[in-house]
Amino acid sequence: MSNFGDITADKVNNGANGIVVLDGTGKLPLLDGSALTNVSATVSANSVTNAMLANVATATFKGRTTAGTDSPEDLTVTQATALLNVFVGDSGAGGTKGLVIAPGIGDSGKYLRGDGTWQTVAGAGDMILASVQTVSGAKTFLATKLLLRNVANTFSAIFTNTNLADRTYTLKDADGTIAFTSDITGTNSGTNTGDNAVNSTYADRLNQQQTQLISFMKS
Numbered sequence: 001m002s003n004f005g006d007i008t009a010d011k012v013n014n015g016a017n018g019i020v021v022l023d024g025t026g027k028l029p030l031l032d033g034s035a036l037t038n039v040s041a042t043v044s045a046n047s048v049t050n051a052m053l054a055n056v057a058t059a060t061f062k063g064r065t066t067a068g069t070d071s072p073e074d075l076t077v078t079q080a081t082a083l084l085n086v087f088v089g090d091s092g093a094g095g096t097k098g099l100v101i102a103p104g105i106g107d108s109g110k111y112l113r114g115d116g117t118w119q120t121v122a123g124a125g126d127m128i129l130a131s132v133q134t135v136s137g138a139k140t141f142l143a144t145k146l147l148l149r150n151v152a153n154t155f156s157a158i159f160t161n162t163n164l165a166d167r168t169y170t171l172k173d174a175d176g177t178i179a180f181t182s183d184i185t186g187t188n189s190g191t192n193t194g195d196n197a198v199n200s201t202y203a204d205r206l207n208q209q210q211t212q213l214i215s216f217m218k219s
Contacts (some may be wrong), residue, residue, distance in 0.1 A: 012112070056074050059076070059077055059079040060074045060075065060076070061074075061075040061076075061077075061079070062074065062075070063075045063079075063080060063083065065079050065082070065083065081099065084098065084099050084101065084166050085097070085098035086098045086099050086101060086188070087099060087101060087116060088116060089113070089114060089115035089116020089117065090114050090115055090116075091115060095114070095115075095116060096109075100112060101116065101118075103118050104118070109121070143160055143161065144158050144160060147159075147160045
């Protein structure tokens with residue numbers, strides 16, 4: 001102990017030129033760092049682990065929103081989002097990737113177009129068939145909503161349904177043209193008898209035969 005000189009009570013302290021005394025657990029007591037010399041304050045690269053960092057709340061980002069260069073801050077999701085770039089649409093020279101712009105009130109049925117704006121779907125509510133498609137499910141059309149255009153695409157044929165119950169219509173397996181009832185001529189007592197002109201000829205011949213038979217019986 002002679003190397004330490006005389007240990008007096010005034011030298012047993014944690015101050016300058018004092019002797020550091022271990023605490024009751026055998027550990028160094030809290031020291032005033034300002035009194036230390038020849039100690040490097042540089043932390044070696046890759047030596048700080050996540051476990052060494054201060055605890056943070058769930059969904060917290062490390063960053064900085066306060067202006068200027070200083071210590072990192074714990075950021076909320078909203079704060080972190082505000083730091084990210086916003087999607088910029090194409091105006092002729094291409095756009096940039098980023099966060100999608102928020103839709104406004106009433107935009108629930110719209111889509112985000114390439115120019116970065118929310119747009120209403122053309123013909124919203126209608127079936128837009130630009131190519132041949134096979135429909136595998138039943139489609140219901142309200143009254144007057146099923147229209148077929150003519151060959152010249154100048155007029156529409158509108159179909160209406162006056163049924164009071166569900167009906168099934170079966171088309172004949174043959175080529176042909178659907179005719180109106182007004183196109184069918186002749187009498188109808190359950191079975192169509194054909195064209196009136198033809199029927200009139202048959203009736204005239206039958207009347208002539210009946211007249212001849214009656215005359216023969218009288219003679």
